[in-house]
Amino acid sequence: MNNTYYQSLIDTAKAILEENWVGTHTKPSFFLYPHQWNWDSGFISVGYSSYMQKRAQQEIYTLFAGQWKNGMVPQIVFDPDSLGGYFPEPGFWQTEKSGLVKEGKLTSGITMPPVHATVCRKIFERAKDKKESEIFLENMYPKLKRFHEYLYRYRDPKQEGLVYIRHPWESGVDNSPTWDKPLKSIKVDKSKLPPYERKDLSKGVPKEQRPTDEEYDRYVFLVDLFRRLNYDDIAIDAESPFKVQDILFNSILNRANKDLIFIADIIGEDSSDISKLASKTTASMQKKLWNRKQGIFNDYDLYNDNEIGVETASGFLPLYSGDATVKQAKKLYKYLESASFCAMHQGNCFSVPNFNMMHEEFDQVNYWRGPIWINMNWMLYHGLKSYGFREKAMSVMEDILELVRLYGFREYYDPYKGMGYGTNSFSWTAALFIDTVYEMDYPEEVIM
Amino acid sequence: MNNTYYQSLIDTAKAILEENWVGTHTKPSFFLYPHQWNWDSGFISVGYSSYMQKRAQQEIYTLFAGQWKNGMVPQIVFDPDSLGGYFPEPGFWQTEKSGLVKEGKLTSGITMPPVHATVCRKIFERAKDKKESEIFLENMYPKLKRFHEYLYRYRDPKQEGLVYIRHPWESGVDNSPTWDKPLKSIKVDKSKLPPYERKDLSKGVPKEQRPTDEEYDRYVFLVDLFRRLNYDDIAIDAESPFKVQDILFNSILNRANKDLIFIADIIGEDSSDISKLASKTTASMQKKLWNRKQGIFNDYDLYNDNEIGVETASGFLPLYSGDATVKQAKKLYKYLESASFCAMHQGNCFSVPNFNMMHEEFDQVNYWRGPIWINMNWMLYHGLKSYGFREKAMSVMEDILELVRLYGFREYYDPYKGMGYGTNSFSWTAALFIDTVYEMDYPEEVIM
Numbered sequence: 093m094n095n096t097y098y099q100s101l102i103d104t105a106k107a108i109l110e111e112n113w114v115g116t117h118t119k120p121s122f123f124l125y126p127h128q129w130n131w132d133s134g135f136i137s138v139g140y141s142s143y144m145q146k147r148a149q150q151e152i153y154t155l156f157a158g159q160w161k162n163g164m165v166p167q168i169v170f171d172p173d174s175l176g177g178y179f180p181e182p183g184f185w186q187t188e189k190s191g192l193v194k195e196g197k198l199t200s201g202i203t204m205p206p207v208h209a210t211v212c213r214k215i216f217e218r219a220k221d222k223k224e225s226e227i228f229l230e231n232m233y234p235k236l237k238r239f240h241e242y243l244y245r246y247r248d249p250k251q252e253g254l255v256y257i258r259h260p261w262e263s264g265v266d267n268s269p270t271w272d273k274p275l276k277s278i279k280v281d282k283s284k285l286p287p288y289e290r291k292d293l294s295k296g297v298p299k300e301q302r303p304t305d306e307e308y309d310r311y312v313f314l315v316d317l318f319r320r321l322n323y324d325d326i327a328i329d330a331e332s333p334f335k336v337q338d339i340l341f342n343s344i345l346n347r348a349n350k351d352l353i354f355i356a357d358i359i360g361e362d363s364s365d366i367s368k369l370a371s372k373t374t375a376s377m378q379k380k381l382w383n384r385k386q387g388i389f390n391d392y393d394l395y396n397d398n399e400i401g402v403e404t405a406s407g408f409l410p411l412y413s414g415d416a417t418v419k420q421a422k423k424l425y426k427y428l429e430s431a432s433f434c435a436m437h438q439g440n441c442f443s444v445p446n447f448n449m450m451h452e453e454f455d456q457v458n459y460w461r462g463p464i465w466i467n468m469n470w471m472l473y474h475g476l477k478s479y480g481f482r483e484k485a486m487s488v489m490e491d492i493l494e495l496v497r498l499y500g501f502r503e504y505y506d507p508y509k510g511m512g513y514g515t516n517s518f519s520w521t522a523a524l525f526i527d528t529v530y531e532m533d534y535p536e537e538v539i540m
Numbered sequence: 541m542n543n544t545y546y547q548s549l550i551d552t553a554k555a556i557l558e559e560n561w562v563g564t565h566t567k568p569s570f571f572l573y574p575h576q577w578n579w580d581s582g583f584i585s586v587g588y589s590s591y592m593q594k595r596a597q598q599e600i601y602t603l604f605a606g607q608w609k610n611g612m613v614p615q616i617v618f619d620p621d622s623l624g625g626y627f628p629e630p631g632f633w634q635t636e637k638s639g640l641v642k643e644g645k646l647t648s649g650i651t652m653p654p655v656h657a658t659v660c661r662k663i664f665e666r667a668k669d670k671k672e673s674e675i676f677l678e679n680m681y682p683k684l685k686r687f688h689e690y691l692y693r694y695r696d697p698k699q700e701g702l703v704y705i706r707h708p709w710e711s712g713v714d715n716s717p718t719w720d721k722p723l724k725s726i727k728v729d730k731s732k733l734p735p736y737e738r739k740d741l742s743k744g745v746p747k748e749q750r751p752t753d754e755e756y757d758r759y760v761f762l763v764d765l766f767r768r769l770n771y772d773d774i775a776i777d778a779e780s781p782f783k784v785q786d787i788l789f790n791s792i793l794n795r796a797n798k799d800l801i802f803i804a805d806i807i808g809e810d811s812s813d814i815s816k817l818a819s820k821t822t823a824s825m826q827k828k829l830w831n832r833k834q835g836i837f838n839d840y841d842l843y844n845d846n847e848i849g850v851e852t853a854s855g856f857l858p859l860y861s862g863d864a865t866v867k868q869a870k871k872l873y874k875y876l877e878s879a880s881f882c883a884m885h886q887g888n889c890f891s892v893p894n895f896n897m898m899h900e901e902f903d904q905v906n907y908w909r910g911p912i913w914i915n916m917n918w919m920l921y922h923g924l925k926s927y928g929f930r931e932k933a934m935s936v937m938e939d940i941l942e943l944v945r946l947y948g949f950r951e952y953y954d955p956y957k958g959m960g961y962g963t964n965s966f967s968w969t970a971a972l973f974i975d976t977v978y979e980m981d982y983p984e985e986v987i988m
Contacts, residue, residue: 216866217928222873225928226866357822358927360865367815374805417808418664418674425670479806480665480673 098529101497105522108501109139112519113147114171117154121503121515124295126174128155130167130204131264131344132520134211135467139523141215142530148215149228152208156235158199160192162325163242165206166199167261179291180315190323201315201323202259205341206243209236209348213355229359236352237366243345244369246325249394253372254337254380255345256394258328259314260307263338263406265460267303269447270338270402274393275310278333288312301457301513335394339381343389343409344471346373350414374415383407387423389416403432403448404460405468411475421479428472429484434507436487443491444472445507456506457513463504466492466521470528489528496525546977549945553970556949557587560967561595562619565602569951569963572743574622576603578615578652579712579792580968582659583915587971589663590978596663597676600656604683606647608640610773611690613654614647615709627739628763638771649763649771650707653789654691657684657796661803677807684800685814691793692817694773697842701820702790702828704783704842706776707762708755711786711854713908715751717895718786718850722841723758726781736760749905749961784848785840787829791857792919794821798862822863831855835871837864851880851896852908853916859923869927876920877932882955884935891939892920893955904954905961911952914940918972937976944973 112119117128118136125132133155140148158169170182182198193199212232219225247255257263260271292302303311314334321327329335349370356363383390383399388407391400408424410416416424427433432448434441447454447462455461469492476485495505495512501521502512560567565576566584573580581603588596606617618630630646641647660680667673695703705711708719740750751759762782769775777783797818804811831838831847836855839848856872858864864872875881880896882889895902895910903909917940924933943953943960949969950960 217926218930219928222866222870222928226870229866354862357819357862358864358866358869360823360826362819362823364816364819367819368812371805371810371812371815375808375810378808414802414805416806418670418677418806421806422670422674478665480667480670482666 098493098497102526102529105139105496105501105526106143108517108522109136109519111517114173117151117169117171118519119171119174120519121517123177124292124297124503124515126177127171128158128169130155130165131207131467134207135470135520136523137211138214139520139526141211141218142526145215145219145221145225148211149224152212152215152228152232155208156232158194158197159235159239160190160199161194162192162246163238164192164203165208165239167202167204168200170198170200172198177291179289180312184286184288185315186319187323189319192323201318202262203243204262205264205344206236206239206348207344208232208239209352209355210344212236213351216355216358226359229355233352233355233359233361236348236355240345240349240352240366240369246329249329251372252337252380253369253374253376254342254392256335257338257341258318258332258334259311260334261311263336263340265340265404265406265446266311267307267458268402268404268406268460269451269453270391270400270404270406271307271336272402273400274334274336274396275307277396278310278313280309280313282309285309285312286316295515297514298457300455301459303459333395336400337381337392337394338406339377339389339391340406340409342373342377342381343406343413343415346370346377346415347413349373377410377413377415378417378420382420387420387427389420389424403427403451405433405444405446405465405472408444408472409475411479412471413475414478416479418479421481425476425479425481425484436484441507442495442505442510443488443507444469446504449507456508459504459514462507463513464491464495464507465504466495466524470524473528489532492525492528496521501525546941546945550974550977553587553949553974554591556965556970557584557967559965562621565599565617565619566967567619567622568967569965571625572740572745572951572963574625575619576606576617578603578613579655579915582655583918583968584971585659586662587968587974589659589666590974593663593667593669593673596659597672600660600663600680603656604680606642606645607683607687608638608647609642610640610694611686612640612651613656613687615650615652616648618646618648620646625739627737628760632734632736633763634767635771637767640771649766650710651691651705652710653712653792654684654687654796655792656680656687657800657803658792660684661799664803664806674807677803681800681803681807681809684796684803688793688797688800688814688817694777697777700785700828701817701822701824702785702840703793705786705789706766706780706782707759708782709759711784711788713788713852713854713894714759715755715906716850716852716854716908717899717901718839718848718852718854719755719784720850721848722782722784722844723755725844726758726761728757728761730757733757733760734764743963745962746905748903749907751907781843783842785829785842786854787825787837787839788854788857790821790825790829791837791854791861791863794818794825794863795861797821825858825861825863826865826868830868835868835875837868837872851875851899853881853892853894853913853920856892856920857923859927860919861923862926864927866927869929873924873927873929873932884932889955890943890953890958891936891955892917894952897955904956907952907962910955911961912939912943912955913952914943914969914972918976921976937980940973940976944969949973 120132137151243255353363434443473489499512503514503518568580585599635649691703801811882891921937947960951962951966
């Protein structure tokens, strides 16, 4: 089987990216997400890397042009031409108060999972124009390094090698059940909240597939706190009631650390600082974030000083980062291959649901509280492969292809019915579909 | 195209390995190499890893059962049942004088390129029985680490991060033109050489495909020196006239360092010492072993303190180890894609010849002085792929398949005619052919 089987879907995927491309970057979706998002751009760039090197590079360049002076790469870089359709927008964030935003840039005031070193390595590996990819790596390396250094400097107060997120949106998995407990512990006086109007509900996506109003209140409460503190990292560290050592964020960071070391080696930079940080992160993940009883990795609530024992697909990501011990990997596999996360050959479901399907609060239609997301499948596919869970890796990869083939390029998918939810023509679904087919076909050319 | 196209060749390859298997390890070839060789076992084990995990592990366990007390893994572990057919044998090596050989073991007194951490990682990735592969990694990790530590402790007197070999045989590429100059600088008084009889010429391999008598004299001179010094590493360091920082050996070592870090992470060991050594090796290779004028890596003669400007396929191996800078990688690619090493679509040759084809001393039939070796193609295929030279990677991989398909499982191949030389039924050719087809077919299962 080769490319031709998927050719018309590949054409569609490329057309989607083309439609969402605005000349400097790619919108995650045309109407629902009209700006540039941090990790979305990473995944989107992976898709471009197999057929349009310049575009892949441009996507990353544009995102990092919004990098803050302290090294933070913001969650959203706003497109001045698309304002008015998304909440919260620059007027709400007021990031200009920080003194950290580059002249002429409009951004949100938080960050997102640092996939970008991993993406830059991939762009390099696939580059047709080596000269250009080299310049790209040389340009990107100091920026990537500053981003990672920012995280370890300001988000790891006890120098454990684990960085914390200060807002659920920083994880990218906005309404994951992981945040329920830490959010609930925040007392919000609604009368003191700044007025705001959600815009995600007026675009055709049903309410039950999106976060609740109670969650939104707390999202807003935290942003309000940050802007009152002028986005001062040290002040926020002292005052914020939400500090979570997230397993997704730290797995992606450490995978990126390892790829940053690869980049450093090949551009002739010394990588020993990053190596040290990477080993520390590995050790702490294995020790502190491992839930031995459940056989999965969990987040740790640094503010309330307790473990967050919630089983989501994020908990398997140390496979992707190469940070699970063999013992842990086997337990992860066992759990992933159970009815909780749709075992292979189970017949009635697709993998990988983002939340334990056996949990009473599992919700097959609601955003990060149950549905399948293609970026998670993509990371878990690579992770399972590197730990040698070959059949499962293939099965997770196959579900990327099948879900798209049967239900289109949606934002997320129902693990039982397969059907897609959220926006259509979703950029990272298109991009990672292209990547998956490309990876699959790679070795075939040899013998044709 | 899938497995079935190569199925009968895969069957033959497996039968060859079966024939050369002696219950504890695999002979490189039935008659010519009747014992266990260090890096041969590594490559052979890679072949087994895709279909016979236990056997892959046993191959490595048996080799490391011969590890010396100082950490060195010997080049040859002799099979007591096969003595009498190979020179030099235990009676010539006299390694019992060292006090470093384990009770009951017969070995040679030098080492070979440390591919084994890389192989162990691969065995783990492909293991069907995870529990067993975990025990395997836990058992192997301290042994692998001691081997690497031995090399940095005794073979890197200036702590440059570059280890030296003390005999051409330690490189595995016994009569590479790289050794001509350093060997010639050794003055040998033939009358003082111990008597010896070559046995490699009486087994049907023509003389012009093997090392010369002058080379053999020096091989013997060095072994005689080592045994007179009782294999004392410090004494040998002080007295040996052959100390070469070999690019092949250091590339393989640093690839293995990186894989050892992966292993350390997943079995929960601290890898910071190895990380430090690995960065140092990277930096020194890029600086000291790079031949800027020629655009290839070279060996350095530490004894005579000069560069050895000889262009062999070894000089491209920093692609395999991820240690070439992008600039260097581009120059390597350019040189590899020239008539010197058989460019793609050149039409009259196969790649990768082990020596510059334009050099007046290039010899298309002589062992490591011209012919193609499958293990070099295999390493260069992986290296080219990781630097994104996709088409070339595929072309080098294709030549593995084509040479075997057209000319059988030989020891080495003529870059012009393709025909095979040396022994037939050569184990690593069989093993790496199996691996190449396996890698190629890997993603296919998904969509069948």
